[in-house]
Amino acid sequence: MLMLFNARYLSTLTQMKINILAFGIAKEIFGGTTINLDVDNDATVSNLKYLLEGKYPRLKKLAAYMVAVNSEYALDGDTITERDEIAIIPPVSGG
Amino acid sequence: MLMLFNARYLSTLTQMKINILAFGIAKEIFGGTTINLDVDNDATVSNLKYLLEGKYPRLKKLAAYMVAVNSEYALDGDTITERDEIAIIPPVSGG
Amino acid sequence: MSTEIKLSVSTLNVQQCIDWVMSPECGGINVFIGTVRNATKGKPVVRLEFEAYDKMAIAEMEKIAKQAAEKWPVQKILIHHRTGVLQIGEIPVIIAVAAAHRDAAFDACRYIIDTLKQTVPIWKKEIFEDGEVWVAAHP
Amino acid sequence: MSTEIKLSVSTLNVQQCIDWVMSPECGGINVFIGTVRNATKGKPVVRLEFEAYDKMAIAEMEKIAKQAAEKWPVQKILIHHRTGVLQIGEIPVIIAVAAAHRDAAFDACRYIIDTLKQTVPIWKKEIFEDGEVWVAAHP
Numbered sequence: 001m002l003m004l005f006n007a008r009y010l011s012t013l014t015q016m017k018i019n020i021l022a023f024g025i026a027k028e029i030f031g032g033t034t035i036n037l038d039v040d041n042d043a044t045v046s047n048l049k050y051l052l053e054g055k056y057p058r059l060k061k062l063a064a065y066m067v068a069v070n071s072e073y074a075l076d077g078d079t080i081t082e083r084d085e086i087a088i089i090p091p092v093s094g095g
Numbered sequence: 096m097l098m099l100f101n102a103r104y105l106s107t108l109t110q111m112k113i114n115i116l117a118f119g120i121a122k123e124i125f126g127g128t129t130i131n132l133d134v135d136n137d138a139t140v141s142n143l144k145y146l147l148e149g150k151y152p153r154l155k156k157l158a159a160y161m162v163a164v165n166s167e168y169a170l171d172g173d174t175i176t177e178r179d180e181i182a183i184i185p186p187v188s189g190g
Numbered sequence: 191m192s193t194e195i196k197l198s199v200s201t202l203n204v205q206q207c208i209d210w211v212m213s214p215e216c217g218g219i220n221v222f223i224g225t226v227r228n229a230t231k232g233k234p235v236v237r238l239e240f241e242a243y244d245k246m247a248i249a250e251m252e253k254i255a256k257q258a259a260e261k262w263p264v265q266k267i268l269i270h271h272r273t274g275v276l277q278i279g280e281i282p283v284i285i286a287v288a289a290a291h292r293d294a295a296f297d298a299c300r301y302i303i304d305t306l307k308q309t310v311p312i313w314k315k316e317i318f319e320d321g322e323v324w325v326a327a328h329p
Numbered sequence: 330m331s332t333e334i335k336l337s338v339s340t341l342n343v344q345q346c347i348d349w350v351m352s353p354e355c356g357g358i359n360v361f362i363g364t365v366r367n368a369t370k371g372k373p374v375v376r377l378e379f380e381a382y383d384k385m386a387i388a389e390m391e392k393i394a395k396q397a398a399e400k401w402p403v404q405k406i407l408i409h410h411r412t413g414v415l416q417i418g419e420i421p422v423i424i425a426v427a428a429a430h431r432d433a434a435f436d437a438c439r440y441i442i443d444t445l446k447q448t449v450p451i452w453k454k455e456i457f458e459d460g461e462v463w464v465a466a467h468p
Contacts, residue, residue: 023311093327
């Protein structure tokens with residue numbers, strides 16, 4: 001019980017505010033070119049997607065979307081830090 | 096015997112003079128852009144090649160060569176007439 | 191091997207692109223030019239709008255050029271992509287590849303456009319008379 | 330489908346060729362540009378000379394364009410080929426193909442240059458410092 005309490009306490013202490021860039025249809029889903037989000041300090045890309053899909057259910061209607069961290073496609077297990085540049089990449093259609 | 100004589104006689108009577116265009120290395124082999132040749136009236140492309148190779152042995156040294164009749168690649172069995180435009184097509188190298 | 195990768199808000203110039211890839215060591219140049227079609231699945235298109243995540247788009251295009259140069263013996267790779275509003279007939283993309291021999295130029299050019307369309311963060315919105323659609327966004 | 334086939338004794342113009350194939354129905358243009366290399370198998374080339382059996386070369390190029398249009402859904406095919414003396418870096422051939430979709434443009438363009446090199450009666454002489462060779466004439 002104490003450990004659980006500590007974990008919760010730490011988690012609250014170590015939340016971070018991240019800024020997320022949106023492009024294409026993601027801009028319309030978020031209602032802007034960037035959004036701010038509070039996530040746990042040790043959050044993964046997967047955690048971030050879960051939070052975003054809760055807040056913006058239209059994301060789940062997309063054919064697919066990726067998360068980019070520092071201009072690179074990120075994997076679900078990758079962790080995010082406050083200094084990272086994070087972007088939501090809906091299906092690309094250049095060319 | 097009579098028939099054989101007749102055939103020979105007719106063959107001589109029905110020779111034709113054809114004009115042959117030369118391009119690329121064939122020009123150098125023939126020593127000019129056209130040559131004239133006497134061939135039988137019922138000559139085929141194959142007959143023509145045989146005559147030419149006898150007269151211009153360097154033709155046999157080519158990687159290959161084709162005969163064009165009226166701007167179309169001709170087959171060995173195709174016959175030639177006096178009105179045809181005949182050309183020797185050494186290996187092409189355009190592009 | 192040298193590359194020129196560019197995102198541009200102004201008209202792409204085909205002649206300049208070809209001049210850039212030409213070199214006396216190369217015998218073949220293959221060029222792909224995308225153009226804005228006047229219709230999608232029979233529906234008239236009014237114009238297109240392209241948006242890019244510039245920094246990442248450049249990085250991804252550089253990756254693709256590098257991969258192509260590893261796969262095929264090519265000398266020069268150019269990728270220019272437009273952003274902003276494009277009218278019918280305008281050019282969203284030019285890819286030009288020069289190589290000593292043509293097979294490498296064809297293969298690399300095709301690989302670059304195929305991969306660009308899959309991975310480079312650029313988005314195209316089609317504007318119709320009665321609405322607009324982000325291409326490929328939905329299944 | 331429309332085609333423009335040309336043999337020319339003067340400089341080929343890439344921009345004009347591309348302008349000719351562009352059309353609002355097409356989304357993709359593939360262009361092959363041959364250029365005169367400064368060396369063949371490491372040996373410096375001074376210049377090239379191209380000779381054509383004009384009438385038949387045009388007829389064969391028209392056949393190739395027709396075959397390509399039967400094989401792939403393309404809208405426009407242009408084939409321009411030079412004759413005469415070409416210096417290093419000059420353009421012996423431009424092939425441009427426009428199609429609604431890029432795969433057809435790539436496939437047709439490549440088919441055209443590959444087939445042209447096999448069947449069109451045009452001959453290239455390479456001039457070196459110490460002599461000259463009709464390309465492909467001998468085994």
